[in-house]
Amino acid sequence: NAGVTQTPKFRILKIGQSMTLQCAQDMNHNYMYWYRQDPGMGLKLIYYSVGAGITDKGEVPNGYNVSRSTTEDFPLRLELAAPSQTSVYFCASRPGLAGLGEQFFGPGTRLTVL
Amino acid sequence: DAKTTQPPSMDCAEGRAANLPCNHSTISGNEYVYWYRQIHSQGPQYIIHGLKNNETNEMASLIITEDRKSSTLILPHATLRDTAVYYCIVGDSGGYQKVTFGTGTKLQVIP
Numbered sequence: 001n002a003g004v005t006q007t008p009k010f011r012i013l014k015i016g017q018s019m020t021l022q023c024a025q026d027m028n029h030n031y032m033y034w035y036r037q038d039p040g041m042g043l044k045l046i047y048y049s050v051g052a053g054i055t056d057k058g059e060v061p062n063g064y065n066v067s068r069s070t071t072e073d074f075p076l077r078l079e080l081a082a083p084s085q086t087s088v089y090f091c092a093s094r095p096g097l098a099g100l101g102e103q104f105f106g107p108g109t110r111l112t113v114l
Numbered sequence: 115d116a117k118t119t120q121p122p123s124m125d126c127a128e129g130r131a132a133n134l135p136c137n138h139s140t141i142s143g144n145e146y147v148y149w150y151r152q153i154h155s156q157g158p159q160y161i162i163h164g165l166k167n168n169e170t171n172e173m174a175s176l177i178i179t180e181d182r183k184s185s186t187l188i189l190p191h192a193t194l195r196d197t198a199v200y201y202c203i204v205g206d207s208g209g210y211q212k213v214t215f216g217t218g219t220k221l222q223v224i225p
Binding site: 035 | 150155156157158159160163201215216217218
């Protein structure tokens with residue numbers, strides 16, 4: 001299993017541009033998450049999904065959109081990129097057992113908006 | 115969600131036990147305590163979790179106080195590769211809940 005994969009690893013955007021961060025998992029996990037981590041800070045939840053077709057907002061959803069058309073994929077869309085969105089983005093998944101369960105994280109995408 | 119409080123940083127000599135404390139005084143009865151760590155800028159890695167009883171796995175031990183208001187993660191023989199930021203988080207057992215990782219404890223293992 002490849003686990004949780006994220007593309008791209010790095011990206012530089014200009015203000016106002018848009019992009020999609022890709023996340024895929026091959027573990028047949030129901031739950032998937034998107035976090036952002038600003039320098040020196042902990043992770044903040046952007047969006048999460050409990051299964052295909054079901055998504056919900058986390059702590060910091062403004063400026064982002066998500067979709068979950070398949071169990072495997074959970075892309076994060078940035079529209080009209082702003083410097084405040086400069087961060088490292090992590091995708092995670094878990095089987096869907098009771099409680100948080102063990103979340104499996106991807107390697108992250110480092111995004112800079114100039 | 116219950117909030118957690120951790121010291122910002124700790125040092126530990128290589129080969130010694132590292133004891134990382136966490137306060138979660140507002141934890142409710144159905145909330146678990148989870149520990150993750152983040153090495154350098156990699157994605158966080160799950161370590162261990164527990165509800166009431168002490169837990170042990172191949173990576174660490176988790177000691178939860180009887181009143182469940184605090185816990186301690188123990189790395190029995192710290193190595194240089196254990197240098198990381200350690201996050202203590204709590205979450206309930208019913209479906210998904212919105213949790214934050216906080217800023218964690220930066221553990222520096224010293225040769």
